[in-house]
Amino acid sequence: MIKVKAKLLRENKVLEITLDDNARVIDLIHKLGHTVEDVIVLKDELPLVEDDILEENGEYIIMPVASGG
Amino acid sequence: MSVKCSFCSNKAITKLRYAKLSLCSKHFVEYVEKRFSKIISKNKLFKNMDKVVVAVSGGKDSVTLLHLLHKVSKEFNFEIIGLTIDLGIRKYSVESVEKALKNYEMLNIKYKVIELKNKYGFSIDDIAKYRRKAGIKKPICSICGTIKRYIMNKYALEIGANAIATGHNLDDMVYYIFSSLYSGRVDNLAKISIYSPSEFKFVAKVKPLAYISEKETLLYAMLRKLPFNYNVCPYARLRTFHEYIRKTSNVLEENVPGLKITFARMFLEKINPILYSHYLSEKKFKECKICGMPTTGKICSFCKIKSAMEKVLKK
Numbered sequence: 001m002i003k004v005k006a007k008l009l010r011e012n013k014v015l016e017i018t019l020d021d022n023a024r025v026i027d028l029i030h031k032l033g034h035t036v037e038d039v040i041v042l043k044d045e046l047p048l049v050e051d052d053i054l055e056e057n058g059e060y061i062i063m064p065v066a067s068g069g
Numbered sequence: 070m071s072v073k074c075s076f077c078s079n080k081a082i083t084k085l086r087y088a089k090l091s092l093c094s095k096h097f098v099e100y101v102e103k104r105f106s107k108i109i110s111k112n113k114l115f116k117n118m119d120k121v122v123v124a125v126s127g128g129k130d131s132v133t134l135l136h137l138l139h140k141v142s143k144e145f146n147f148e149i150i151g152l153t154i155d156l157g158i159r160k161y162s163v164e165s166v167e168k169a170l171k172n173y174e175m176l177n178i179k180y181k182v183i184e185l186k187n188k189y190g191f192s193i194d195d196i197a198k199y200r201r202k203a204g205i206k207k208p209i210c211s212i213c214g215t216i217k218r219y220i221m222n223k224y225a226l227e228i229g230a231n232a233i234a235t236g237h238n239l240d241d242m243v244y245y246i247f248s249s250l251y252s253g254r255v256d257n258l259a260k261i262s263i264y265s266p267s268e269f270k271f272v273a274k275v276k277p278l279a280y281i282s283e284k285e286t287l288l289y290a291m292l293r294k295l296p297f298n299y300n301v302c303p304y305a306r307l308r309t310f311h312e313y314i315r316k317t318s319n320v321l322e323e324n325v326p327g328l329k330i331t332f333a334r335m336f337l338e339k340i341n342p343i344l345y346s347h348y349l350s351e352k353k354f355k356e357c358k359i360c361g362m363p364t365t366g367k368i369c370s371f372c373k374i375k376s377a378m379e380k381v382l383k384k
Contacts, residue, residue, distance in 0.1 A: 037319035047082040
């Protein structure tokens with residue numbers, strides 16, 4: 001199992017999430033109740049692809065796509 | 070392990086499942102720009118047009134639209150005039166207008182800002198506060214939409230523009246189609262189009278982002294480091310039905326990549342033209358008795374809202 005931090009940009013909240021070894025970005029997205037179309041996941045200011053493997057203790061920013069403007 | 074770009078050895082920043090492509094920043098930006106230009110050419114969106122009003126709220130979609138249109142305006146030979154409406158929604162409007170202006174200045178584009186409160190005496194915040202007292206039954210987002218369409222059309226008419234371009238994206242189109250089907254509003258279905266020609270005192274309307282998803286416009290704005298307001302309109306939280314449709318269409322898209330584009334394209338290319346010829350082509354418009362703008366009744370929806378608000382705000 002690995003642990004990662006997910007910073008929810010709109011809620012301004014940080015969650016610690018536990019996922020299986022070799023978990024991918026899509027697993028984190030699903031764990032947070034989203035689909036790949038709902039959010040952009042960033043690491044070190046760069047967007048990630050849903051198939052990228054997550055890093056142990058990695059910090060990820062979750063940016064919702066919908067603006068509702 | 071990270072995913073590589075389909076066109077080079079750089080790390081991919083997005084996967085476009087509908088196109089079976091993983092793209093790096095550079096190739097994603099190029100891909101969106103090429104697709105945008107192709108959508109314009111294929112649909113002949115700016116044929117014989119020399120002046121186009123671009124509605125820029127300051128959000129990611131309209132800012133992306135402005136930059137993409139600026140890139141193709143020379144190729145398609147038209148001038149861009151930016152239009153920003155200050156709706157008077159607390160801090161949200163202040164930040165939105167500020168972002169819109171930054172983009173106009175970056176691109177050296179002529180623009181106009183219309184302040185709802187200064188020009189017409191009421192703001193969206195006033196409507197939110199007093200609309201029940203004023204006897205206005207429509208939801209706030211619907212009233213805001215009526216007001217924006219009225220001001221955009223009036224301004225475009227005044228300056229002799231050929232069209233108004235708006236930043237409606239693929240997700241907006243999917244929502245409009247679904248919600249109009251759901252409520253059986255055939256008139257509304259007939260109006261949903263990537264290009265609505267000018268008629269009577271309506272200036273043509275163009276939606277060049279209709280096949281580009283909300284996620285793609287956000288990525289484009291981020292990667293190009295464009296200034297935009299990322300905050301959500303405080304009244305958008307009231308749109309729960311809209312949120313359900315958006316969520317559901319995204320679940321479908323994840324399971325069937327390309328579903329949103331196919332759904333929108335099939336509707337716009339095959340179903341809408343049939344509906345349009347039956348339900349809209351014979352619609353008779355006349356001038357509003359108060360402002361002279363087009364309406365199907367005696368008084369247009371905007372003037373009804375304005376006079377209802379005037380009565381409440383005078384008290």
